[in-house]
Every structure is written in structure tokens, then in C-alpha cells.
Amino acid sequence: MNNFGILYTYELKKVCMRKIVWITMSILVLTAVYMGIADPLTTAYTYADGEERVQISGFEFLAMEKENAEALNGQAIDDALLEEVKDAYQGIHTVEYSSEDGTVMGTSLTLDYKDEEEEIRKARSQKREQYKEIYSYVKMVMGDYEAINTINEELLYQTRLGRVQDNWLEQKLTEEEKSYWTEKENTIDKPFVYGYAEGWKRILEEFLSLNIMLFLAIAICLSNIFSDEHLRKTDQLILCSRYGKKTLFFSKMAAGVTIGAVCSVLLLLPAIFSTLCVYGAGGYGVAVQVYLPICSWNLTMGQAALLMSLVYVAAGIFGSVLVMFLSEAMKNSVAVMGLMTGSVIATMLVSVPYRFRVISQIYELLPTVLLRVWQLWDDRLVSVFGVHFTNFQIAPIIYMTISAALIFYGNRIYKNYQIRGR
Amino acid sequence: MELVVDRLSKQYKNKIAVDRVSLRLQPGVYGLLGANGAGKTTLMRMICGILKPTSGTVSFDHKDVTTEEYRAELGYLPQDFGYYPEFTGQDFLLYMAALKGLSKPYAKRKVKELLELVALQDVAKKKIKTYSGGMKQRLGVAQVLLNEPKLLVLDEPTAGLDPKERVRFRNLIAELGKENIVLLSTHIVSDIEHIADKVLLMKDGQLIYQGKWEEQNGDLEEFYLKQFGEESRNE
Numbered sequence: 001m002n003n004f005g006i007l008y009t010y011e012l013k014k015v016c017m018r019k020i021v022w023i024t025m026s027i028l029v030l031t032a033v034y035m036g037i038a039d040p041l042t043t044a045y046t047y048a049d050g051e052e053r054v055q056i057s058g059f060e061f062l063a064m065e066k067e068n069a070e071a072l073n074g075q076a077i078d079d080a081l082l083e084e085v086k087d088a089y090q091g092i093h094t095v096e097y098s099s100e101d102g103t104v105m106g107t108s109l110t111l112d113y114k115d116e117e118e119e120i121r122k123a124r125s126q127k128r129e130q131y132k133e134i135y136s137y138v139k140m141v142m143g144d145y146e147a148i149n150t151i152n153e154e155l156l157y158q159t160r161l162g163r164v165q166d167n168w169l170e171q172k173l174t175e176e177e178k179s180y181w182t183e184k185e186n187t188i189d190k191p192f193v194y195g196y197a198e199g200w201k202r203i204l205e206e207f208l209s210l211n212i213m214l215f216l217a218i219a220i221c222l223s224n225i226f227s228d229e230h231l232r233k234t235d236q237l238i239l240c241s242r243y244g245k246k247t248l249f250f251s252k253m254a255a256g257v258t259i260g261a262v263c264s265v266l267l268l269l270p271a272i273f274s275t276l277c278v279y280g281a282g283g284y285g286v287a288v289q290v291y292l293p294i295c296s297w298n299l300t301m302g303q304a305a306l307l308m309s310l311v312y313v314a315a316g317i318f319g320s321v322l323v324m325f326l327s328e329a330m331k332n333s334v335a336v337m338g339l340m341t342g343s344v345i346a347t348m349l350v351s352v353p354y355r356f357r358v359i360s361q362i363y364e365l366l367p368t369v370l371l372r373v374w375q376l377w378d379d380r381l382v383s384v385f386g387v388h389f390t391n392f393q394i395a396p397i398i399y400m401t402i403s404a405a406l407i408f409y410g411n412r413i414y415k416n417y418q419i420r421g422r
Numbered sequence: 423m424e425l426v427v428d429r430l431s432k433q434y435k436n437k438i439a440v441d442r443v444s445l446r447l448q449p450g451v452y453g454l455l456g457a458n459g460a461g462k463t464t465l466m467r468m469i470c471g472i473l474k475p476t477s478g479t480v481s482f483d484h485k486d487v488t489t490e491e492y493r494a495e496l497g498y499l500p501q502d503f504g505y506y507p508e509f510t511g512q513d514f515l516l517y518m519a520a521l522k523g524l525s526k527p528y529a530k531r532k533v534k535e536l537l538e539l540v541a542l543q544d545v546a547k548k549k550i551k552t553y554s555g556g557m558k559q560r561l562g563v564a565q566v567l568l569n570e571p572k573l574l575v576l577d578e579p580t581a582g583l584d585p586k587e588r589v590r591f592r593n594l595i596a597e598l599g600k601e602n603i604v605l606l607s608t609h610i611v612s613d614i615e616h617i618a619d620k621v622l623l624m625k626d627g628q629l630i631y632q633g634k635w636e637e638q639n640g641d642l643e644e645f646y647l648k649q650f651g652e653e654s655r656n657e
Contacts, residue, residue: 006520010513017508232504237565240470241521242494248521419472420434 002247004254011255015221024220025266028213032267035206036274059278066280069133069196073282077134077290078191079153085134088127089148109145134194141293157190164294168379171354177381180388181296188298192290197283199276200301201291206271207308207371212344214312215319215368217263219340222256222323224333226414231331236419245415253324253407260320264313272305288376295377297390308371311392315367318399325406328414344368365395423483424448425469425573425603430478432464432627439464441627442478451599453618454607455646461627462607463501466575469605470498482573494523497571499562501578501607507551511542511561514550515568522569529568536564539594555582563591567598574604580613592617611643625649 015021040058047054056064075081094107111124128135138148141160164185168178229235238244284302288295292304299307326336347368352360361380363369370391381388389397427445431438440461456462467473469480471487480487482495505514512533519529537543540560550558559582566574579595580588596617598604608614614621615635621642623631630649635642 003520003523006526007517010517010520013513014506014508232506233500233502234504234506236467236470236472236500236503237498237518238521239472240493240496240498241518242490242523242569244493244521246490416474418474419467 002243004247004251007243007248007251008254011225011252012258015225015255015259018221021221024217025263028217029266029270031213032210032271033274035209035271036202036276037278040278062278064129065132066196066198068130069198070280070282071130072133072194073196074193076191076193077137077153077156081134081194082138082151082153082156085131085138086148086151088124088131089135092146092148094145133196137194137290137293153191160289160293161185164296164377167294167377171378171380172357173379176383177379177388180381181379184296184298188287188289188296192287194290195283195286196280197286197291197301199279199281200283200286200305202275202279203272203305204292204301204308204373204376206275207312207373210267210271210312211315211368211371212348213267214264214316215340215344217267218260218316218319218323219337221259221263222320223327223336223340225252225256225324226328227331227333227336230417231333235417239415239417239419246411249411249414250407253321253410256320256324257317260316261313263320264316268309268312272309292373292376296379297376304376307392311395312371314396314399315371318367318403321403321406325410328410361391365391365398367395367399370395423572423603425482425605426480427465427469428479428481430465430468430480431476432461432468432473433476438627440468440475443624443627443629444478445622445629445632447603447605449599449601449603450619451595451604451606451617452620452622453614454605454622454624455609455611455614456607456624460624462624463577464627465624466498466577466605466607469573470496470575494569495572497566497569497574499566499574499576499579501581503562505550505558505561507549509550510547511537511550511553511557512546514561515564518565519568524569532568533564536567539567540564556584556587559583560587563594572602574598574602576604576606578608579606580608580610588613611646615642623649 040062043058043061045056045058045061047056072081089111091111092109093111095110096104096107098104135148138151138156139145141156141163142151164181168181173181224231229238238248241248285300288297288299288301288304291301295304297304323336323340326339327333330336330339347366350363352363354360357380361382364375364378364380369375375391378391381390382394383389384394425445425447427443427447430440430443432440443461443465454462454465464473468475469487471480471493482492485492485495506517509517515533515536516529519533520526524532534543537546540563542557542560542564545553545557550561553561559579563579566576574595576595580591583591592613595604595606599617599619606614606618618635620633621631621635622629623646
């Protein structure tokens with residue numbers, strides 16, 4: 001018996017007894033909940049109803065949009081559906097608008113109503129609302145507001161594939177990588193079947209903010225786990241006790257990893273729960289390409305969210321080991337928090353161009369960079385002994401490997417620490 | 423039972439803090455005297471395995487200072503150390519007991535017994551941040567005794583204690599010295615006179631005297647002042 005369990009419990013207690021941990025986590029959990037409801041809560045929509053201007057809340061607007069979108073659930077995005085959308089959006093076109101001196105300021109979308117009566121105009125407007133999701137999808141794939149006028153199934157899917165291939169070109173994919181993704185593309189069922197999965201899409205987008213919140217939480221909770229022992233001068237009692245050098249180090253690490261994993265779950269679950277409560281949990285099985293057209297993974301929206309959630313927890317564990325290592329190496333919790341906060345901000349601002357392939361790919365694997373929705377169409381692969389891994393597949397393996405190395409090296413620093421003049 | 427310190431040295435860049443100190447200590451109380459900067463704390467830290475010597479070895483009953491077995495026999499009270507302010511006195515001792523390898527049921531019994539010994543049983547469940555300096559020092563003494571150490575290294579153990587408590591702890595240390603090796607560092611010469619079986623005098627990192635004080639003629643305090651008078655005047 002080496003009292004690992006008892007020491008582990010006490011280390012958890014040391015972290016959880018700090019007021020700043022409770023304050024930080026409470027604020028971050030509330031923020032995570034807020035993220036799910038922020039959009040409908042903070043917006044309102046105004047529209048003309050005859051002579052009158054009517055304003056509705058974001059929640060009412062969302063309910064209307066959801067009702068219209070869900071009416072399309074299960075419909076394949078094929079020629080038949082595209083014809084219906086084309087009919088609804090008949091005559092849509094962009095017009096330029098200019099300033100007083102004639103300078104073109106931009107374009108806006110408009111419709112030719114000719115001399116239609118109010119009733120007909122209203123009916124057409126309602127019809128457009130019904131097909132709005134498909135219209136938006138066509139616009140997203142084609143990159144053109146007017147594309148609906150000439151669209152057909154073949155053109156839509158060919159254009160999508162063209163954009164996927166443009167993405168490969170931009171990312172400087174090798175022939176081997178291209179054939180890997182071509183194989184993946186062939187496994188995706190087409191035409192795509194529409195389903196309302198706004199909730200899952202929002203969750204994928206929320207990972208960017210959740211990740212920043214997670215690293216701040218970990219930095220605040222764990223930056224003092226080793227440094228405080230030096231600061232409080234309790235290190236001299238610990239290091240000369242029987243289990244103070246080896247067992248205590250691993251107990252602290254285990255407690256920190258638990259805190260990291262718990263923090264990630266505590267932030268993730270409220271965000272998922274509030275988002276799905278507002279937008280609905282439907283659409284788990286909808287192909288990811290319906291919302292993220294240039295993604296070549298054969299995944300559903302729910303699976304994509306699950307995959308990112310798992311990587312998120314792995315990033316939390318890696319982040320906690322990194323912070324604890326820095327806490328022992330730097331012996332200064334403020335310096336660790338500063339370093340972590342600075343790194344999070346830096347990775348928000350810095351991007352490495354695709355032309356620096358190796359550096360760029362390593363950079364994209366950083367936990368504060370990886371968990372962004374657009375990484376789902378970063379098609380660069382990592383080859384290990386001939387087996388190809390995507391960034392999302394290799395990242396948890398890399399995180400765990402680096403964590404093991406940090407634990408090993410951290411233990412050496414810890415047990416060799418010398419109590420000098422004080 | 424024997425603590426063997428063999429040609430132990432510690433050098434920092436251009437300063438020798440401890441210079442080839444050799445000792446063989448059997449059960450008893452050893453009073454370590456010396457002016458500030460004489461190397462007492464450095465020597466004690468090396469004996470406790472928390473400071474690596476530049477050269478030389480430390481072993482207790484053939485167990486090297488770097489081993490877990492050595493640390494299992496050790497009780498150390500540093501001169502200046504901290505606590506976990508949010509822990510209660512009882513929590514702190516239970517935590518230290520786990521670090522020292524005591525089983526949970528035994529630790530609970532031992533902690534209760536030691537809290538009574540150091541007269542902290544009434545405040546055992548109060549947070550350490552509410553304790554006075556003397557109470558914290560008593561808590562420190564209690565943690566030393568948790569694992570019933572055979573080798574006790576006490577750096578200024580009576581500092582911060584009121585005169586009544588000082589006498590109590592002096593007696594306790596004398597009692598512990600009957601069966602264990604107690605190495606005690608203090609500036610209070612009378613403490614050494616009362617309880618130390620042998621005196622170790624350090625100056626500039628070297629042991630300038632070791633042996634029973636009864637063997638000498640004269641007063642220890644006078645001898646101490648004579649040896650360290652110059653340093654004392656300079657401080």
C-alpha cells in the first residue's frame with residue numbers, strides 16, 4: 001500500500017478548496033450555457049405585414065425557421081427538390097446599388113414582383129421561407145446568390161466536388177492523400193438527404209470558444225498545484241517524507257488530469273444541453289456535408305460533434321498535464337497562467353499558411369487550434385508506418401504521447417529539486 | 423541504530439557551506455550550535471535528503487539518504503515552513519500521515535493522540551489560517567512524530583513557543599532522545615544545556631567541536647559566545 005488513493009483525494013481537495021476555482025468555473029459554466037441561447041436571446045426580427053411593421057423575438061423567429069426547415073426533413077437534395085426551390089425563388093437576382101455620385105457600393109438581392117397582387121406576393125414569400133434552407137445550401141455550394149435559377153442536381157454535386165478538389169489543391173495534398181480522400185468521397189451517399197441539424201452545427205461552431213474557456217479554466221485551477229508547495233515552503237516536508245517524491249507526484253498528476261477532464265465535461269455538457277434545448281436535438285444522423293459541404297468525411301452531424309467532444313476531453317487532459325508540468329518547471333503559478341493565456345490569445349491571432357506544409361500541420365495540431373469547425377475539412381494526413389491518420393485521429397495519440405513524456409520529465413525535475421537558501 | 427555522515431560537503435559556486443563534516447550518531451539528543459550562516463541548516467537539509475551534497479554520504483542503519491526506507495525512519499521539522507491554510511489541523515496531520523505511509527485507521531488514531539500531546543485537540547477541526555504562530559509550531563512538531571521516527575531532525579523546534587510550551591517540548595525531546603537519534607539545532611544555549619547529550623559546534627561549515635559538554639570545564643554559553651562573539655558582534 002502506498003496511500004496513492006488517500007493522497008489523490010487530498011490533492012483534489014487542495015484544488016477544490018480554492019475560492020478562485022469555484023468562481024472561475026461558475027462563470028465559465030454560465031457562459032457555456034449562455035452560448036447556446038445567446039443568438040435568439042439577443043436578436044429580434046422586424047418584417048412588413050401589409051402596411052404594418054411587425055417585430056418578433058429571436059425565439060419566435062427561430063421557431064418559424066425550424067418549422068419550415070423540419071418540413072423538409074428526409075428529402076433528398078435532388079433534381080425534384082431543386083426544381084421546387086427554383087420555382088419558389090423564381091426571378092431572384094442581384095442588383096447593384098450606388099452612391100449619389102454613381103459609385104457602385106455593392107449588390108443586393110431582389111425579386112421581380114411585376115404587378116402581382118398582395119395575396120400572391122405573400123404566398124410566394126411563404127414558399128420561399130419553406131425552401132430557404134435548400135436555397136442557402138445551393139448558394140453556399142455554388143457561391144452565387146443567383147445560382148438557384150440554373151441549378152440542377154448534377155451541377156450542384158459536380159461543383160461541390162470541384163470545391164473539395166480546390167481545397168485539396170490549396171492544402172497542397174499529395175497524390176496519396178488525394179486518392180485517400182477520393183475513396184472516402186466515394187463512400188458518401190449522394191444525393192444528400194436534408195435534415196434539420198442546426199443544434200449540432202452550432203455545437204461544432206461552439207468548440208472554438210469552449211476550447212479557449214477550457215484552457216483558461218485549467219490554467220487557473222492547476223497552475224499552482226506544484227508551485228504552491230515551493231511558495232508555501234511545504235516542499236521540504238513533502239520531499240523528505242516516505243511517499244513525497246514518487247507517489248505524491250503521481251497522485252498530483254492523477255488529480256490534475258481528473259480536474260482537466262472534469263473541467264472539459266463541465267463546460268461541454270451545459271453548452272451541448274442549452275444548444276440542443278434551443279435548436280432541437282434532431283439531425284444527429286444527417287450527413288455532415290449538408291451543413292459543411294466541402295468536408296469529405298463520411299460522418300453524420302452528431303458523429304462529428306461526438307468526435308470533437310472526444311478530442312476536446314483529450315485536449316483537456318493534455319492541457320492539464322502541460323499546466324502541471326509548467327507549474328513544477330517554472331515554480332510560479334502567475335507565470336504559468338500568463339504563458340497559457342498568452343498562448344491561447346496568440347493561437348487565435350496567428351495562422352500558418354498552407355505552403356509551409358510541415359510547420360502549418362504541426363501548428364494545426366495544437367489543442368488551441370485544432371478544435372475549430374473548419375478543421376473538419378483540413379484534409380492533410382499524417383502517415384505513421386503507412387497508416388494514414390487525419391488531424392482529429394492523430395491528435396489524441398500525440399497529446400497522450402507528449403503527456404507521458406511531460407510526466408516523465410516533470411517527475412525528474414520534481415524529485416531532483418533541491419531546497420536551497422530561503 | 424546509527425546515523426553515519428561521512429565527509430559531507432556542500433559547495434555553492436565560491437562558498438563552502440558545509441566542509442567535510444563526518445559524524446556517527448547513536449540514540450541521544452545532539453545539540454547543533456552555530457552562528458547564522460555556519461552551515462547548520464544546510465547540514466540538516468542534506469541529512470534529510472532534500473539537498474544533494476557536493477560530496478560525501480549520509481546513511482541510517484546502512485540505508486542511503488536517497489531511499490524511501492531512509493525517509494520512512496525520518497522526522498523533520500524545518501526552521502521555516504508553510505501549511506495549507508484551507509486545511510484544518512486534523513486534515514494537515516492526516517495528509518502528512520498518508521505521505522509518511524501510515525494506514526488510514528492507524529493514522530486516525532495517531533493524529534488524535536498527537537493532537538492531544540501538542541494540546542491542539544480543541545482546535546483540530548479549525549482551519550490552520552486561524553492558528554497562532556505557536557499553534558502552527560506545535561502542529562509542526564506533531565507532524566514530525568506521526569511516523570514514530572527513529573531519526574529526528576529539528577531545526578529551531580522551540581521558536582515561537584511560549585516559555586511554558588518550551589519547557590514542555592524540551593522534556594518531550596529529551597524523552598524522544600532516549601530511544602531515537604535527535605539532532606536539534608537552536609540558538610537557545612540553555613535548551614542545549616538542558617537536554618543535549620552531546621554538543622556539535624559548527625563554524626564556517628566545519629565542525630569545530632563534538633562531544634559531551636560535561637567533559638568540558640566551564641559554561642557552554644560562555645564558550646559559545648567566545649567562539650562566535652565576533653560573528654555575533656558583526657550581525
